[in-house]
Amino acid sequence: MKTMVLQRFGIGLITLLVVSVLVFAGTEILPGDVAEIVLGQSATPENLAKLRSELGLDKPAYIRYFEWLGDMITFDLGISKAGGASIGDLIGGRLYNTFFMGGIVAVIAVPLSIFLGLLAAMYPGSWIDRVVTFATLGLISVPEFFIATVCVLVLSVQLHWLPAVAYMSGDESFLQLMRALLLPILTLVIVISAQMIRMTRAGILNVLHSPYIEMAILKGVPRKRIILRHALFNAIGPIVNVIALNLAYLVSGVVIIETIFAYPGLAKLMVDGVQTRDLPLVQACAMIFCGTYVVLILTADIASILSNPRLRQPK
Amino acid sequence: MNDEKKSDIEAKQSVDTDPKAEESSSDQFEELQTAPPKQKLKLSWVGKIAVVIIAIWIVIAFAGPYIAPFHEADMIADDSFLPADKQFWLGSDYLGRDTFSRILWGARTTIGISFISTLAAYFVGITLGIAAAVKGGWTDTILSRVNDAILSLPTIMLGLIIIAALGSSIPILILTAGLIYAASVYRIARALGQDIMVADFVECARARGEGVWWIIFREVLPNCAMPLATDFGLRLVFVVLFISSLSFLGLGVQPPMSDWGSMVRENLQGLGYGSFAAIWPALAIATLTISVNLVVDDISASAGGKLAGKMV
Numbered sequence: 001m002k003t004m005v006l007q008r009f010g011i012g013l014i015t016l017l018v019v020s021v022l023v024f025a026g027t028e029i030l031p032g033d034v035a036e037i038v039l040g041q042s043a044t045p046e047n048l049a050k051l052r053s054e055l056g057l058d059k060p061a062y063i064r065y066f067e068w069l070g071d072m073i074t075f076d077l078g079i080s081k082a083g084g085a086s087i088g089d090l091i092g093g094r095l096y097n098t099f100f101m102g103g104i105v106a107v108i109a110v111p112l113s114i115f116l117g118l119l120a121a122m123y124p125g126s127w128i129d130r131v132v133t134f135a136t137l138g139l140i141s142v143p144e145f146f147i148a149t150v151c152v153l154v155l156s157v158q159l160h161w162l163p164a165v166a167y168m169s170g171d172e173s174f175l176q177l178m179r180a181l182l183l184p185i186l187t188l189v190i191v192i193s194a195q196m197i198r199m200t201r202a203g204i205l206n207v208l209h210s211p212y213i214e215m216a217i218l219k220g221v222p223r224k225r226i227i228l229r230h231a232l233f234n235a236i237g238p239i240v241n242v243i244a245l246n247l248a249y250l251v252s253g254v255v256i257i258e259t260i261f262a263y264p265g266l267a268k269l270m271v272d273g274v275q276t277r278d279l280p281l282v283q284a285c286a287m288i289f290c291g292t293y294v295v296l297i298l299t300a301d302i303a304s305i306l307s308n309p310r311l312r313q314p315k
Numbered sequence: 316m317n318d319e320k321k322s323d324i325e326a327k328q329s330v331d332t333d334p335k336a337e338e339s340s341s342d343q344f345e346e347l348q349t350a351p352p353k354q355k356l357k358l359s360w361v362g363k364i365a366v367v368i369i370a371i372w373i374v375i376a377f378a379g380p381y382i383a384p385f386h387e388a389d390m391i392a393d394d395s396f397l398p399a400d401k402q403f404w405l406g407s408d409y410l411g412r413d414t415f416s417r418i419l420w421g422a423r424t425t426i427g428i429s430f431i432s433t434l435a436a437y438f439v440g441i442t443l444g445i446a447a448a449v450k451g452g453w454t455d456t457i458l459s460r461v462n463d464a465i466l467s468l469p470t471i472m473l474g475l476i477i478i479a480a481l482g483s484s485i486p487i488l489i490l491t492a493g494l495i496y497a498a499s500v501y502r503i504a505r506a507l508g509q510d511i512m513v514a515d516f517v518e519c520a521r522a523r524g525e526g527v528w529w530i531i532f533r534e535v536l537p538n539c540a541m542p543l544a545t546d547f548g549l550r551l552v553f554v555v556l557f558i559s560s561l562s563f564l565g566l567g568v569q570p571p572m573s574d575w576g577s578m579v580r581e582n583l584q585g586l587g588y589g590s591f592a593a594i595w596p597a598l599a600i601a602t603l604t605i606s607v608n609l610v611v612d613d614i615s616a617s618a619g620g621k622l623a624g625k626m627v
Contacts, residue, residue, distance in 0.1 A: 011463075018464035023476055138601075141608040143556050145563050145579055146597040152586050153594060252469040259564055260583065271564050274479040282479040289472050297467055 004305055012298040019290045020072070023283050024065050072287055091266065095288065098265035101181060102250050105188045110243055112267050113193045117200025123225050124205060124295050129283070132197060139194035144256040148187045152260075153184060184261045191253045196246045203238035207231045237307025244300035362613035364611040365606035370604050387420035388412070388571040396582075396590035408582050408592045418599055421551035421573040425600070428489060428568070429555040435493030436550060440500025441543070445535060447501070448508025449527065458501070465498040470557055478566050488567055492554050499553075503546055505541045514538075548611040552604045559600055574599050 081085065120132040139147065155162050162183050208231055216226050258268040268284035272278075358366065375382075385391050390411045397407040405414040447455040465473070476492045511517060511534065520530050561567035562576030571579065575596040582592035 015464050015467045018461070019468060024472075086359055116543075137608060137612070140555075141552055141604040142601040143559055143563070143576075143597070143604075145560070146601050149579060149583070149586065149593050149597050153591075157586055157589055246475075247393055248469070252471040255471050255475075256560055256563065271476065271566075274475050274564075274566060277479060277482070279479060282476065286476050290468055293469055293472070294467060 007304055008298055008301045008305070012294050015294050016291060019294070020069055020287065021065070023286050023290075024068060034194050053066050054114075072284075087281055090269065090281065091284060091288070094264060094266045094269050097263065098254060098267060101185060101263065101265065102247075102254065103189070104181070105185055105192060105250065106247055108185070109189045109196065112189070113196035113246075114200055114239060116193070117193060117307045118204060120197065120201045120230070121204035121208065123224065129201075133176065133201070136194040136198050138196065139190060144187070144253050145260060147190055148184075148257060148260045149184055151187050151190075173226075181263075184257050184263055187260075188250065188253055188257055191257075192250055196242055199242040199246070200235075200239055204231055204235045206238070207235045210234075220300045237304050240303040240307065241300045244296050244303060248296040248300070251289050251293050279288060330601070340487055358610070358613050362610055365609040365613075367604055368606040369610065372422060372426060372599075372606075375419055375422045377423075379422045383413075383416040383419040385413045385416040387417050387573040389416075396585040396588050396592060398590070405595050406590060406592055408578070409585055414578075414582075414592050414595055417573040417578060418575070418596055421476065421575045421578060421596065422569060422599070424568055424572055424574040425555065425559060425576070426603070428485060429551060429576075430557050432489045432492035432558065433496065433547065433551045433554045435489060436496035436500050436554070437543070437547065439493060439497035441504045441539075443497070443506025444501040445508045445539075447505045448512055449531060449535070455505075459505070462498050462501050465495065466502065470495050470553075474557065474561055475566070478561070483561075483566050483569065486556060488561065492557055496554055497559070500543075500546075502548065504539060504543065507542060508535055511535050513536050538574060544613060545614050548607045548614075552607050552611075555600065555604055 116132055120129045123129055163180055204227070208227075213226060213230055216230050219228070254265065255267040255271065257263070258265045259271055262268070266285055266288065270282060270289070273281035273285060380387075391403075391407075391413055393411065395407060395409050395411045397403060397411075399406045403413050403415065405418070408414050408417065443458055447458045473495050474491055478487070481487050517530060517534050520534055525533075558567055559574070559576030559579075562574045563580045565577070565580060568574035568577055570581075578596035579593050582590065582596075585592045586594075
């Protein structure tokens with residue numbers, strides 16, 4: 001078991017390395033380098049050469065890659081191309097905002113999805129199940145911004161209940177903050193839950209097809225007891241797996257939602273960075289997002305290994 | 316134009332059927348006396364409605380610009396965010412352009428780009444996947460490791476990184492989406508290919524002394540065709556969502572071309588004035604993607620869920 005878990009860690013690390021190469025290579029494809037951009041019009045060959053050697057740009061690409069990687073690991077994220085602010089400072093508060101929203105979404109979405117998934121799995125083919133499966137299929141096949149625009153239209157424009165923009169000045173009371181964040185949170189909860197409900201339902205139905213459940217049915221154990229005492233415990237592994245996977249999906253959902261609601265989070269910063277082609281900034285954000293994603297997927301993998309005795313034994 | 320036409324025909328095949336796909340593959344095997352009975356595809360009534368919706372969108376993708384009352388870039392209305400009336404069926408957008416016409420024009424951009432991207436993803440994914448399955452060894456190991464790395468990242472992040480580096484234009488969009496989604500096609504194609512390579516009939520072919528290419532084209536590919544065709548629908552949905560999300564972020568199709576994703580973005584501010592201009596294009600995407608998903612669901616259900624298992 002230990003070797004398997006270690007192996008997963010190894011794969012996770014390799015993935016991160018490949019990502020860093022991809023992210024770094026992105027900058028290398030671009031014509032021109034930072035020195036040319038910084039100097040702009042006043043670039044003479046001597047000036048350029050001097051700045052390049054100052055910035056270390058005259059070294060070969062692979063050496064610069066390792067230096068960049070070292071900087072990333074020690075959280076020295078470099079300087080933004082636009083405005084020359086330190087990326088560490090730019091990211092700090094934004095990162096907190098994004099994790100804050102993600103945390104709230106997880107706390108609401110996880111119990112809700114497990115409950116609805118269980119309910120649908122408990123009565124397969126019933127109207128509850130049909131409504132849940134149809135609604136979630138619909139929700140997973142539309143873009144996040146569709147759900148967001150509909151929420152805004154109904155809750156903010158038609159009913160005037162909530163503000164359409166998650167603007168934060170920093171000195172609101174907690175209640176005001178919650179009110180401003182309610183729409184983005186609601187949208188993300190809907191997006192994430194739809195996936196999670198489907199996967200929970202599938203996970204439990206899968207367990208329900210096993211022989212020991214059939215045995216329990218034949219013994220005359222009531223349905224509720226079968227689900228809650230027999231099936232649920234064996235489905236915990238797959239469900240933890242599903243939760244980790246879906247929190248990872250949050251990473252992509254957050255990009256769209258922050259843009260729609262103008263929420264000052266990390267994803268918004270990254271999208272702005274892409275628009276202005278501020279590569280150092282995009283690199284740093286991409287590494288943070290991909291790192292989080294890889295860690296969550298790793299957690300999902302390890303959870304499923306730990307919870308399933310059959311997976312613990314290497315074949 | 317030509318490309319679109321071709322892709323269109325293929326879309327229809329993948330959507331409304333697999334009997335057709337089977338027919339064409341069985342044409343090649345006329346010598347077989349006892350071919351398996353043709354499987355009839357039964358669509359639920361929901362599935363039938365979905366097929367009709369998809370067909371309508373395909374027609375619009377072709378005919379959109381000809382039947383649209385106005386040009387996509389014409390600022391024809393007197394004011395922005397006008398409500399729907401007799402002249403402008405769905406109202407006007409933030410520049411006073413006709414929303415209805417822009418949706419008709421946008422169908423070509425959105426569906427066309429997604430379609431070509433998905434085809435590219437299929438071409439790359441199947442070629443590499445089958446190569447990995449047939450060759451095995453190092454080719455397989457290297458391709459699969461790189462593939463795992465791509466699959467273990469959120470698609471939108473990959474898209475953002477590539478576009479930050481290369482800028483955005485339609486060919487780059489197609490390549491980006493094609494490459495990113497080739498990873499998942501590769502995985503399916505490789506899994507299917509591996510299953511088939513160890514089947515008895517491949518062993519027979521080898522024993523007969525058939526070459527590698529013959530085995531690939533006559534045994535492996537025809538046997539992968541059906542599951543891959545069904546999966547095409549699912550992949551197309553992902554690509555449509557991916558492309559429109561990028562456009563929505565302002566990083567995909569650039570103005571003044573109309574595209575459903577960027578139309579939502581442009582008209583978002585209109586929501587505040589009670590304008591539906593942002594809702595219609597979003598609804599267009601939703602009807603297309605939901606319909607494709609419903610049809611794929613029906614097809615995999617009628618195949619006894621076997622396909623669904625392989626596609627995960």
